[in-house]
Amino acid sequence: MERVQTEAERRVGMTADITELPAGIMPDYRREIPPELRQRQGSWVWHELVRPGVLRHLGADGGELFTVRILLPPNGILSAPTLRQLAHWIRKYALTGRRTSRQGFEFVGVQPAVLGEMLAELQAAGFPAGGTGNTLHQVKCCTSFIHCQNAAIDAPSIAQVITDYFYDDFLHPELPAALKISVSGCPNQCGGGVEADIGIMGRYESIPEVDEEGFLNANIDIGLLLSWCPTGAIQPRETARGTLVTIDAGRCARCTSCVQVAPEGIKLQQRSYAAIAVGGHGGNSRYGSEMATVVWPRVTAQPLQYGQLLERIAAIINYWRRVGIPGERLAACLQRTGWEEFLAGVGAEPFAEPGTGRRAVANKRKGIEAGQL
Amino acid sequence: MAQPGPEYPFCRRLIQGPSPSFIRELAASRYPLAMYEKGLEQGASAYGHGGYISIPELPAGVAVRSSCYPEIIDESAYVRILAPAGGWLSAGTLEELAACAEDYGRGLVHLTSGGTIEFYTTRAQMVATARKLNAAGLDVGSTGDDLRCLTACCGPARCEMALVDAPALATYLGQRFIDEQQYPGYPQKVKSGVSGCPNDCIRAMMQKDHSFIGVYRDVPRIDHETLTVWLQKGGDLDRLIAACPAGALSRSEAAAEGDAERGNLDGDRSFADGEVLAINATREKPGAAGRLQSFAMNSGRQAGGRKLPVETDVQAPPAPSLVIDAGKCRRCMACINLCPAIRPGRERGVAWVAGGKYGHRGAGGPMVGYVLVPFIPIKDGDYTAIGDLYGAFLEFWADNARKKERVGDFITRIGPRRVLEELGWKRSQ
Ligand code: SF4
Ligand code: SF4
Ligand code: SF4
Ligand code: SF4
Numbered sequence: 001m002e003r004v005q006t007e008a009e010r011r012v013g014m015t016a017d018i019t020e021l022p023a024g025i026m027p028d029y030r031r032e033i034p035p036e037l038r039q040r041q042g043s044w045v046w047h048e049l050v051r052p053g054v055l056r057h058l059g060a061d062g063g064e065l066f067t068v069r070i071l072l073p074p075n076g077i078l079s080a081p082t083l084r085q086l087a088h089w090i091r092k093y094a095l096t097g098r099r100t101s102r103q104g105f106e107f108v109g110v111q112p113a114v115l116g117e118m119l120a121e122l123q124a125a126g127f128p129a130g131g132t133g134n135t136l137h138q139v140k141c142c143t144s145f146i147h148c149q150n151a152a153i154d155a156p157s158i159a160q161v162i163t164d165y166f167y168d169d170f171l172h173p174e175l176p177a178a179l180k181i182s183v184s185g186c187p188n189q190c191g192g193g194v195e196a197d198i199g200i201m202g203r204y205e206s207i208p209e210v211d212e213e214g215f216l217n218a219n220i221d222i223g224l225l226l227s228w229c230p231t232g233a234i235q236p237r238e239t240a241r242g243t244l245v246t247i248d249a250g251r252c253a254r255c256t257s258c259v260q261v262a263p264e265g266i267k268l269q270q271r272s273y274a275a276i277a278v279g280g281h282g283g284n285s286r287y288g289s290e291m292a293t294v295v296w297p298r299v300t301a302q303p304l305q306y307g308q309l310l311e312r313i314a315a316i317i318n319y320w321r322r323v324g325i326p327g328e329r330l331a332a333c334l335q336r337t338g339w340e341e342f343l344a345g346v347g348a349e350p351f352a353e354p355g356t357g358r359r360a361v362a363n364k365r366k367g368i369e370a371g372q373l
Numbered sequence: 374m375a376q377p378g379p380e381y382p383f384c385r386r387l388i389q390g391p392s393p394s395f396i397r398e399l400a401a402s403r404y405p406l407a408m409y410e411k412g413l414e415q416g417a418s419a420y421g422h423g424g425y426i427s428i429p430e431l432p433a434g435v436a437v438r439s440s441c442y443p444e445i446i447d448e449s450a451y452v453r454i455l456a457p458a459g460g461w462l463s464a465g466t467l468e469e470l471a472a473c474a475e476d477y478g479r480g481l482v483h484l485t486s487g488g489t490i491e492f493y494t495t496r497a498q499m500v501a502t503a504r505k506l507n508a509a510g511l512d513v514g515s516t517g518d519d520l521r522c523l524t525a526c527c528g529p530a531r532c533e534m535a536l537v538d539a540p541a542l543a544t545y546l547g548q549r550f551i552d553e554q555q556y557p558g559y560p561q562k563v564k565s566g567v568s569g570c571p572n573d574c575i576r577a578m579m580q581k582d583h584s585f586i587g588v589y590r591d592v593p594r595i596d597h598e599t600l601t602v603w604l605q606k607g608g609d610l611d612r613l614i615a616a617c618p619a620g621a622l623s624r625s626e627a628a629a630e631g632d633a634e635r636g637n638l639d640g641d642r643s644f645a646d647g648e649v650l651a652i653n654a655t656r657e658k659p660g661a662a663g664r665l666q667s668f669a670m671n672s673g674r675q676a677g678g679r680k681l682p683v684e685t686d687v688q689a690p691p692a693p694s695l696v697i698d699a700g701k702c703r704r705c706m707a708c709i710n711l712c713p714a715i716r717p718g719r720e721r722g723v724a725w726v727a728g729g730k731y732g733h734r735g736a737g738g739p740m741v742g743y744v745l746v747p748f749i750p751i752k753d754g755d756y757t758a759i760g761d762l763y764g765a766f767l768e769f770w771a772d773n774a775r776k777k778e779r780v781g782d783f784i785t786r787i788g789p790r791r792v793l794e795e796l797g798w799k800r801s802q
Contacts, residue, residue: 025512026547032461044533076484079401087464145412164390187733255733282576
């Protein structure tokens with residue numbers, strides 16, 4: 001039987017005669033939720049925190065549903081034995097499980113009678129419950145050195161060190177509100193950063209360098225390259241040998257877009273560091289989403305030399321503990337107290353506003369600082 | 374428990390802390406730990422540019438990274454799996470993934486920050502891996518310039534805030550646009566997410582090119598009976614009132630007498646599209662909310678309002694009560710998150726937000742999406758209209774975007790108004 005060419009196949013110029021291609025499968029999430037939970041879908045009216053890591057949802061019919069949240073290793077990296085361990089805990093104690101959007105894990109539908117036993121078993125196995133309410137939540141991060149070529153810094157090891165260092169804050173709800181930290185290895189921000197209370201992002205030391213030979217030899221789409229540069233830092237230049245480009249160091253935001261477009265001709269310098277941004281808030285429950293603002297543009301983050309990062313994160317948390325009112329997220333706290341007081345409180349120097357000394361186009365960007373490098 | 378040997382000094386330092394260590398996971402698998410150790414030692418990734426590849430059997434969902442240390446590994450391939458929406462993973466699925474990763478990969482599964490599931494394998498095993506996954510009801514996709522895996526928040530199976538069934542909508546869109554997730558043919562990648570309410574727990578508005586966010590457009594409902602109980606249990610009314618970003622909440626003195634009446638809003642009013650905006654991170658604030666008349670929810674204003682029998686404890690002081698100024702209310706979730714007596718309005722749908730992205734690449738850098746349509750009603754779980762609109766946009770963008778132009782940069786360039794015009798969407802619709 002002949003298959004009809006689909007719209008997507010037409011777009012990529014594929015013919016419909018590769019008949020052995022099975023139809024694609026978008027998995028049905030309903031398979032993951034047992035009927036007894038699906039039946040109660042939509043019946044929840046409220047939830048409360050029973051203790052760190054344990055949520056109780058209350059149903060309109062008086063029913064309840066317990067969820068236990070645990071911390072996973074950074075970057076959602078799980079070996080087959082650990083996956084089986086999670087599956088075993090679901091079978092033993094809960095109805096089903098889910099990975100959270102912050103790379104943590106939840107057991108949903110835990111029987112209250114076995115809650116104590118479950119928490120003890122999780123604790124003993126090194127996966128204690130926590131990361132709910134006024135605690136440090138799972139530190140989200142990208143893959144970096146584990147499997148990515150773009151990384152300026154290594155997000156998973158930073159996430160690991162942060163989680164170890166602030167481990168008590170993960171277990172004990174003693175912060176003014178929830179604290180979410182995201183770490184990304186480069187400005188691509190796969191692991192997030194702009195959305196978090198504290199975002200850490202890898203940056204390269206200097207502007208990318210044009211490798212003239214490589215550039216001329218590769219068939220680089222100059223128009224595409226220019227259009228990808230957010231700040232207009234790349235300018236074309238005609239030479240006898242062909243079109244080359246120059247990068248204006250004053251304008252370059254070190255976003256690495258150009259390296260992505262033309263890896264053969266534009267190369268990164270190896271030295272790198274981290275930028276710390278503060279006060280992001282991805283949700284939309286009050287004033288709308290806020291992007292985090294860079295407070296320290298350049299912090300040492302050579303692998304495992306993370307003391308300076310930890311010091312600054314601690315300064316932010318301590319400031320927030322000092323002036324934050326209960327229930328107030330870091331972003332709201334900053335809005336109330338103002339940046340000047342915050343910068344003084346954490347010992348950071350104010351630096352030029354985004355766009356200073358740059359063309360107006362740079363002003364549209366938040367989360368990228370300028371003029372201080 | 375698996376431990377890296379003495380030849381991995383950097384890795385060994387990362388298993389000493391109290392929290393679950395990813396090094397233990399790597400060491401418990403066939404992942405080439407020497408590559409990661411090299412990266413830490415050199416301060417630079419041991420992987421090089423590789424990329425998303427297309428093989429005849431698998432146009433998307435597979436990729437390779439080249440290696441800077443061929444003596445350790447010559448290249449590293451991986452498959453990307455479309456994940457069940459809402460992050461839901463049953464014991465059976467976890468076991469399937471474990472078996473598949475062991476038999477066809479390196480015994481390691483990666484729950485990515487973007488919401489997909491990946492595991493490392495070899496080029497030779499890719500097709501077999503995909504077939505094995507197919508047998509388990511899973512599939513690969515979501516790489517390169519295609520539609521990336523549709524993600525969602527946990528939805529009404531677990532969350533009381535859910536205004537729409539986010540995983541169901543994401544699954545509907547994922548099934549309808551499955552080809553687009555498996556055949557890269559777009560100018561650039563395009564990510565999408567569905568959140569059940571404006572809390573947007575998955576941060577879809579910022580991370581995704583397209584997000585559908587559950588919203589309501591009538592005024593939140595106050596259940597005065599529950600409010601009384603909440604206050605008796607120590608609920609903090611002042612904090613609740615202070616939490617409202619619009620100053621729409623106030624005490625109702627009339628209700629303090631104890632004869633509070635429920636604001637029965639069902640069918641009382643309907644709002645035209647564009648009048649009310651639940652999502653306030655828009656760059657195009659219509660500012661039309663001010664046109665709404667003030668509509669207090671307490672008694673008196675509402676002829677024929679039903680009396681609600683309130684069981685007042687004679688010992689308790691008369692409970693103060695609460696009113697919402699409908700003209701000021703932004704239909705957010707701040708009061709609803711704090712107080713069980715306030716529930717979202719009953720007229721529900723989604724806001725369509727387009728253009729979000731975290732990354733610094735592309736003209737606009739990181740951006741929060743544009744609210745293109747603030748309210749698309751959903752009736753009886755019928756998502757066809759949303760799918761039509763989404764499909765129409767994808768086609769419009771595919772035909773008109775520059776090469777490698779993300780949705781946000783595209784909309785910034787041509788203007789959100791033009792997008793809506795091209796799609797034939799009228800504000801008054
Ligand atoms: S943020 Fe950068 S380093 Fe991290 S995974 Fe993405 S591209 Fe790689
Ligand atoms: S790094 Fe970014 S800002 Fe700098 S030249 Fe390249 S594209 Fe332009
Ligand atoms: S986005 Fe809303 S509905 Fe979805 S999980 Fe969060 S609070 Fe619940
Ligand atoms: S929904 Fe938001 S704006 Fe409306 S009353 Fe509640 S807190 Fe205020």
